[in-house]
Amino acid sequence: xxxxxxxxxxxxxxxxxxxxxxxxxxxxxxxxxxxxxxxxxxxxxxxxxxxxxxx
Amino acid sequence: xxxxxxxxxxxxxxxxxxxxxxxxxxxxxxxxxxxxxxxxxxxxxxxxxxxxxxxxxxxxxxxxxxxxxxxxxxxxxxxxxxxxxxxxxxxxxxxxxxxxxxxxxxxxxxxxxxxxxxxxxxxxxxxxxxxxxxxxxxxxxxxxxxxxxxxxxxxxxxxxxxxxxxxxxxxxxxxxxxxxxxxxxxxxxxxxxxxxxxxxxxxxxxxxxxxxxxxxxxxxxxxxxxxx
Numbered sequence: 001x002x003x004x005x006x007x008x009x010x011x012x013x014x015x016x017x018x019x020x021x022x023x024x025x026x027x028x029x030x031x032x033x034x035x036x037x038x039x040x041x042x043x044x045x046x047x048x049x050x051x052x053x054x055x
Numbered sequence: 056x057x058x059x060x061x062x063x064x065x066x067x068x069x070x071x072x073x074x075x076x077x078x079x080x081x082x083x084x085x086x087x088x089x090x091x092x093x094x095x096x097x098x099x100x101x102x103x104x105x106x107x108x109x110x111x112x113x114x115x116x117x118x119x120x121x122x123x124x125x126x127x128x129x130x131x132x133x134x135x136x137x138x139x140x141x142x143x144x145x146x147x148x149x150x151x152x153x154x155x156x157x158x159x160x161x162x163x164x165x166x167x168x169x170x171x172x173x174x175x176x177x178x179x180x181x182x183x184x185x186x187x188x189x190x191x192x193x194x195x196x197x198x199x200x201x202x203x204x205x206x207x208x209x210x211x212x213x214x215x216x217x218x219x220x221x222x223x224x225x226x227x228x229x230x231x232x233x234x235x236x237x238x239x240x241x242x243x244x245x246x247x248x249x250x251x252x253x254x255x256x257x258x259x260x261x262x263x264x265x266x267x268x269x270x271x272x273x274x275x276x277x278x279x280x281x282x283x
Contacts, residue, residue, distance in 0.1 A: 012075060013159035016150065019079045020160070024130040030089045031103040 060228055064152050064221060078148045082137045106133070113275045121278050128271050131160070135267030139220060143259055152224060154217045161212035161270075168277040183280065212273060219266045223259045230255060
């Protein structure tokens with residue numbers, strides 16, 4: 001099985017961790033959320049339509 | 056004949072560039088970085104909603120000390136889901152079929168949960184090796200068994216993801232080849248095979264998401280265990 005070829009193992013390890021530690025958390029942390037995450041209440045809110053900016 | 060189907064998993068290079076590098080770097084262009092403005096675009100809101108709900112779901116059973124893992128596990132989920140899903144497109148390479156990548160993610164993260172557990176509460180962490188209520192005679196055997204099951208976790212974590220995705224891709228390629236070869240010979244059978252292929256692809260889409268989720272869920276479970 002070509003996956004068992006040990007030659008690129010270290011390179012793949014290093015590269016994937018670099019991507020995993022630098023690019024992604026930055027994008028995730030930049031999301032800000034207005035409300036504290038709470039468990040949902042019993043009544044369902046009726047969603048109102050609003051305009052999405054187009055880009 | 057069987058061996059040549061595994062060629063799709065060889066780390067491909069094109070003009071000297073290992074394509075796994077592209078496969079690892081380019082998916083994040085699909086995730087725009089949010090700016091401080093309150094009203095975001097549709098895509099950004101959907102991604103933010105997903106991250107928010109997912110993090111809440113995973114971290115609800117974990118006591119607040121463990122919540123510092125939120126970024127790690129959320130990034131892991133996004134990482135694995137995107138790589139798995141994009142790998143289902145034609146001509147793409149799925150980095151998560153590489154055992155090196157999955158083991159490289161599983162072993163350090165699992166080891167981190169174990170080490171944190173040992174540092175914070177060493178007695179309780181070692182106590183996990185012996186379930187409550189075991190008969191005295193069985194204690195040595197059970198400790199050995201529990202130790203083995205502890206050490207097999209990272210192996211299982213990595214290999215589970217690799218095997219599921221590899222098997223899925225392999226099946227897709229096999230059935231697609233079968234449908235293609237059968238087309239001039241027995242068109243009806245070929246059409247049936249194509250239907251099977253379609254259903255299989257839908258399954259693979261589900262598997263892609265589920266496997267990523269299972270990976271992260273198990274890690275959070277190991278975390279829970281160690282901190283309790």
